[in-house]
Amino acid sequence: MKQSMMRLTAVVLLLCFTVLTSYGQADSINVVTTAVPFLRISPDARAGGMGDVALAISPDANAQFYNLAKYPFAKSKGAVAATYTPWLKDLGLNDVYMATLAGYYKFSELEAVSASLRYFSLGSIQFTDNLGNDISTFRPREFAFDAGYSRKLSERLSLGIALRYIYSNLASGTFNGVSYKPGHAVAGDLGVYYTTVQEDGHGWNLSAALTNLGTKISYTTDATQKDYIPANLGMGASHTWAFNEVHKFTLAMDVHKLLVPTPPSQYDSAGLADYRNKGVVGSWFSSFSDAPGGAKEELKEFMFGLGAEYWYNDQFAVRTGYYYEDKTKGNRKYFTIGAGIKYSMFGLNFSYLIPSGNGVNRNPLSNTIRFSVIFDFDNDESAEPKTEQ
Numbered sequence: 188m189k190q191s192m193m194r195l196t197a198v199v200l201l202l203c204f205t206v207l208t209s210y211g212q213a214d215s216i217n218v219v220t221t222a223v224p225f226l227r228i229s230p231d232a233r234a235g236g237m238g239d240v241a242l243a244i245s246p247d248a249n250a251q252f253y254n255l256a257k258y259p260f261a262k263s264k265g266a267v268a269a270t271y272t273p274w275l276k277d278l279g280l281n282d283v284y285m286a287t288l289a290g291y292y293k294f295s296e297l298e299a300v301s302a303s304l305r306y307f308s309l310g311s312i313q314f315t316d317n318l319g320n321d322i323s324t325f326r327p328r329e330f331a332f333d334a335g336y337s338r339k340l341s342e343r344l345s346l347g348i349a350l351r352y353i354y355s356n357l358a359s360g361t362f363n364g365v366s367y368k369p370g371h372a373v374a375g376d377l378g379v380y381y382t383t384v385q386e387d388g389h390g391w392n393l394s395a396a397l398t399n400l401g402t403k404i405s406y407t408t409d410a411t412q413k414d415y416i417p418a419n420l421g422m423g424a425s426h427t428w429a430f431n432e433v434h435k436f437t438l439a440m441d442v443h444k445l446l447v448p449t450p451p452s453q454y455d456s457a458g459l460a461d462y463r464n465k466g467v468v469g470s471w472f473s474s475f476s477d478a479p480g481g482a483k484e485e486l487k488e489f490m491f492g493l494g495a496e497y498w499y500n501d502q503f504a505v506r507t508g509y510y511y512e513d514k515t516k517g518n519r520k521y522f523t524i525g526a527g528i529k530y531s532m533f534g535l536n537f538s539y540l541i542p543s544g545n546g547v548n549r550n551p552l553s554n555t556i557r558f559s560v561i562f563d564f565d566n567d568e569s570a571e572p573k574t575e576q
Contacts, residue, residue, distance in 0.1 A: 225307035234253070241439065242395075248290055265563070266291060287306070345380055351399070372403065378396040396419075417445060418470075445488065449475060493508060503527070507522070510523070
């Protein structure tokens with residue numbers, strides 16, 4: 188039973204963690220890992236179709252997941268969005284998925300309140316003893332709930348803050364004298380947004396966000412066994428060309444850096460103890476200079492996304508994007524495509540991650556269509572189709 192428990196727990200954790208690169212490569216693998224990695228999954232289909240780029244694109248209901256400072260510049264007074272993302276669909280798993288809900292409401296042209304919920308289900312796992320006899324079933328699951336406030340500081344600049352509660356239940360019971368329990372953590376987000384976009388949609392957006400700045404999380408009663416959550420620094424820029432009322436095109440780019448210590452490159456009990464004992468706040472700053480390979484390795488810890496979006500008549504959208512992560516830091520590299528439909532107060536978005544890699548290198552979202560629905564409380568724009576000028 189103990190061996191079975193350990194194997195199943197390992198499988199559960201592997202389902203969530205970033206797809207790792209092959210160990211046969213010459214470069215040293217030193218991936219920066221965290222607990223609750225579901226917080227790093229792009230949770231909406233619009234961004235999912237643009238290479239997971241969303242920090243500086245025009246605001247919608249899902250901005251809470253990226254930079255809630257965008258909300259005061261949203262055109263609608265309020266909106267709600269829901270997304271369903273199948274996970275490991277390629278393996279035939281139907282009960283592993285992430286579902287999200289997000290929304291905001293503007294009290295005035297200057298301020299907005301917002302909230303979101305992320306729920307990640309890892310399906311049902313059957314526990315057996317050493318003889319293969321069924322013992323019990325367990326459903327690992329995780330969720331995060333947050334609420335935020337954002338406000339314009341000027342006609343072009345805004346600021347947003349959010350608080351988040353995180354719950355993660357991956358295993359339960361006592362094995363080898365260690366009691367396993369659900370993990371709990373609290374975190375916060377801070378975002379800044381600057382825009383030069385004009386009434387017709389033409390202009391620049393610049394964005395920066397610190398997300399998941401919070402406590403460590405523990406799954407055991409051992410106070411020394413605490414893991415970092417995925418604190419992150421994200422910076423983004425986008426430019427929209429409004430050729431006329433009918434045709435609009437946006438090009439956007441995001442850059443991300445985990446504010447999490449780099450683990451020792453080789454197993455070292457002293458180094459591992461130092462890694463685990465780092466203070467949370469101190470680790471945010473030291474994460475820029477603690478890689479064993481120095482500045483060269485630090486640069487490899489930056490992740491990049493490039494995305495494009497074309498709108499026709501403000502009703503039909505097509506999207507594409509590319510995401511890059513260094514092969515020694517997770518090796519997530521993939522193209523995405525997507526589409527969107529918007530009519531009056533209702534919007535529907537789809538995205539598809541183009542399959543790449545194989546075996547452990549295969550992305551969990553390969554061959555997966557995910558979709559989002561958005562409902563705006565109001566819409567100042569007419570639903571009548573525009574004509575080309």
